[in-house]
Amino acid sequence: MDSRTVALIRTTFKAVAAEEGGSEKLASSFYATLFTDYPRVRDFFPAAMDSQRDRLVKAISYTLDRLEEPNKLLPFLAQLGRDHRKYGVEPEHYVAVATSLKTAMRRFADTEMWTDEVDRAWDDGLAIISETMIGAADREETPAIWSGTVVECRSVLRNLVVVRLRLDQPMSYAAGQYLSVQVPSRPRMWRYLSPAVPANADGDIEFHIRGVLGGWVSPAIVGQTRIGEQWLLGSPLGGLGVPRNTKRKMLMVGCGTGIAPLRAQIMSMAQRRINPKVHLFVGGHYPCDLYDLEMLSQLAVANTWLTVTPVVENDENPWWHVDSREPAREVPGMEPRRTGQIGKIVAGFGPWTDHDVQIVGSPSMVQTTKFRLMAAGTETKNIRHDPLF
Incomplete structure (x- = not known):
């Protein structure tokens, strides 16, 4: 993507987000458009959308900041594509999301700002994002979802537990990565957790979870997790890690x-x-x-x-x-x-x-x-x- 295209995308997004309540209006408009024009997509999302709206704007901002760093952005998008398999997402859903996002952007952008060139720039940017995620998902051969049985839930503090699971099959992840997790008491509410142990052949995995005041998922994990219940886990994400043979x-x-x-x-x-x-x-x-x-x-x-x-x-x-x-x-x-x-x-x-x-x-x-x-x-x-x- 050339620098002119990147500049046009960033400028329009920042102009919309900078307005009073701009980020919230953009997110609300995007989801309203998506769920109205593509009603079947609603089933992929949780009933409570407050945190989802906030995460959308942050994710867009994070992506746009790295449009000129393909060596960082493309692996990140590929990971997201592999992770999104857990929702049952198909290529047409990416089209729905891209179309709805551009519609929301155009609705709140200044009329004079949204030129034909800007419109094409957003098409190009959203196409790269969608194609990267779809391609990574199509090439992936690992499971879309792992299932894990809780074998230990140990209370460490009044609002912190250590949970150990045995996966239905071993997962290969790099120490330092994180996973999306869904617990039985909060269906469709996926949350990111980092394993506290390296991957192993037995499929044992351990998470440390602190209950966040006012949160939907973490308090439920701290207060309601029981031995024997089944958790669902998505593909590993993130790039933290220490390379072998590094001298730094x-x-x-x-x-x-x-x-x-x-x-x-x-x-x-x-x-x-x-x-x-x-x-x-x-x-x-x-x-x-x-x-x-x-x-x-x-x-x-x-x-x-x-x-x-x-x-x-x-x-x-x-x-x-x-x-x-x-x-x-x-x-x-x-x-x-x-x-x-x-x-x-x-x-x-x-x-x-x-x-x-x-x-x-x-x-x-x-x-x-x-x-x-x-x-x-x-x-x-x-x-x-x-x-x-």
């Missing part, structure tokens, strides 16, 4: 359950003969949020290339947390615990200019940490995180 040192920063994909990578690396130096910062609001210190301690003791620094924002646990098993401040194999905002502390340990960086956590934590590292001299190209939607 690694900085990993994870907060809360964001430790899961980093932990999986470290466990995978521990099976290799040679690894680069890895410095892992694991953070939480309170000491009790550092729920996985025992495993991280074992990994740090067994692997001299791994350094782990715990970080908390408050030295004391909240009033509601009472646990006699609370780990000591000094944990074997780990650096002393630090107190403060994790992004500030990590940046203060720098410079990290000779490290590749991975950040996992809430969108606000990822952005804050990323900006602090960039301000301290770390190049943007060396910082990786999954899409924030």
